[in-house]
Amino acid sequence: MKNVKGFIGYCILISIIIFILSSCLCGGYRFFLRPSLELKEPETENVSLVVGYLDTEEAPANLEYIEMYKLQDKEKNKYYEFAIDRNGIFFNSNILPGTYIFKIFGGNSKNFLIGGSYSFIFPIQGKKEMDPVITKPGIYFVGSYKYKKLKKSESDGSDFDLIKLEEPTEKEILEKILEYAKSAFWREKILQRIEEISK
Secondary structure (H helix, E strand, C coil): CHHHHHHHHHHHHHHHHHHHHHHHHCCHHHHHCCCCCCECCCCCCCCEEEEEEEECCCCCECCCEEEEEECCCCCCCCEEECEECCCCEEEEEEECCEEEEEEEEEEEECCCCCCCEEEEECCCCCCCCCCCEECCCCEEEEEEEEEEECCCCCCCCCCEEEEEECCCCHHHHHHHHHHHECCHHHHHHHHHHHHHHHC
């Protein structure tokens, strides 16, 4: 009996190890490669800060990465990954002028027993208001959104949609991002933008 219990315990331990390794291979590695939340001094002043918010409470996965691609880029498949804080605020402070499109977001499953990871393709947007067109250096707010799980009767083939939210506002998000602005450059830019939208 003791041998049987020992064997079962051994199998459980092996299963846990396999689960952890599979999570790393299926997307968990991104946990170690996440962009820093710290807004550092930029190498050039020709960059912009792109910010937004995504509520994924209804999603089956945690929000661990967001990727944005630059259209008509000489480097094919080049993407920009965003720093994401624990509240769902995402930002990247190294965006050069150009036209961009948000493509993918996702993360590891919230269900420990299921494991694995999820990748979601951003829905096609009518006005494409979430996809920034960077014409000059500055701060670009792409909006606040919520992942909404769709029922079959509501769906046209997709399992979810992104619903635009009124809150948090651009001002509220920038005020939270201030704590990550370790450089005088970005702190000054953020404070200036907060002042502009407060008038």
